Amino acid sequence: MCNVKLTFIGCGDAFGSGGRFQSCILVESGNSPFLIDCGSSSLISIRQNSINPNGIETVLVTNFHGDHFGGLPYFLLDAQLMKKRSRDLAIAGPPGLEKRLTEIMEATFPGSSAMPMRFGLHIEELQPGINTSIGNLRVTAFPAAHLPQDPHIHLRIECGGRVIIYTGDTEWTDALELICADSDLIIAESYFFDKQISYHLDYVTLAQKLGEVGAKRVVLTHMSEQMLAKVRESKFQCARDGMLIEL
Ligand SMILES: [Zn+2]
Numbered sequence: 001m002c003n004v005k006l007t008f009i010g011c012g013d014a015f016g017s018g019g020r021f022q023s024c025i026l027v028e029s030g031n032s033p034f035l036i037d038c039g040s041s042s043l044i045s046i047r048q049n050s051i052n053p054n055g056i057e058t059v060l061v062t063n064f065h066g067d068h069f070g071g072l073p074y075f076l077l078d079a080q081l082m083k084k085r086s087r088d089l090a091i092a093g094p095p096g097l098e099k100r101l102t103e104i105m106e107a108t109f110p111g112s113s114a115m116p117m118r119f120g121l122h123i124e125e126l127q128p129g130i131n132t133s134i135g136n137l138r139v140t141a142f143p144a145a146h147l148p149q150d151p152h153i154h155l156r157i158e159c160g161g162r163v164i165i166y167t168g169d170t171e172w173t174d175a176l177e178l179i180c181a182d183s184d185l186i187i188a189e190s191y192f193f194d195k196q197i198s199y200h201l202d203y204v205t206l207a208q209k210l211g212e213v214g215a216k217r218v219v220l221t222h223m224s225e226q227m228l229a230k231v232r233e234s235k236f237q238c239a240r241d242g243m244l245i246e247l
Contacts, residue, residue, distance in 0.1 A: 100170065
């Protein structure tokens with residue numbers, strides 16, 4: 001077991017609520033730092049936090065929406081053209097990742113997907129329920145309940161002897177019930193405070209469900225303006241951009 005440090009590089013939603021950067025969390029454990037999600041604005045926040053992107057070994061993504069996935073073209077081309085990365089990089093995410101990564105590279109920088117990369121790029125499409133080794137991590141994806149056009153996943157990540165759950169964008173699911181009970185940290189989207197809508201979680205639901213599963217530690221993220229106005233009423237810690245926590 002070793003110290004695990006998390007930096008909330010971005011804890012905002014898709015629409016810049018609260019002036020926050022989009023989803024991106026740096027996890028440092030031993031010498032294998034990794035990102036959870038890489039929203040479109042993430043490279044800006046990586047710079048603001050003086051984080052060396054070439055040190056990041058793995059990027060895990062939970063879905064293909066821009067606020068979780070849209071930063072990858074910038075991250076990859078910065079590594080290729082500006083930072084002259086040599087260290088291999090793994091990117092893992094839902095089934096369809098390789099195709100969607102090519103598409104977003106072509107949409108943002110035409111021709112870029114065919115560019116020979118100066119570093120090894122390993123794409124891992126996570127199959128639901130299969131525990132997969134990625135570097136020093138063990139990662140399991142579970143189906144989340146979000147828009148039906150694309151797969152969305154929850155992540156269960158084992159690193160440094162700890163278990164981190166990241167809900168991604170979702171409604172509450174039976175899978176969360178199972179995986180949250182046995183975890184050291186749950187990072188949960190809390191889009192609204194008490195407004196219950198399809199495809200997203202809200203604070204009132206989380207307070208009830210996470211109480212029932214006996215969650216040890218919870219950090220809320222991906223908050224709308226309505227939720228941000230209510231963070232003082234939350235019994236759970238609420239993320240801020242740049243916030244550090246240790247496990
Ligand atoms: Zn989102």
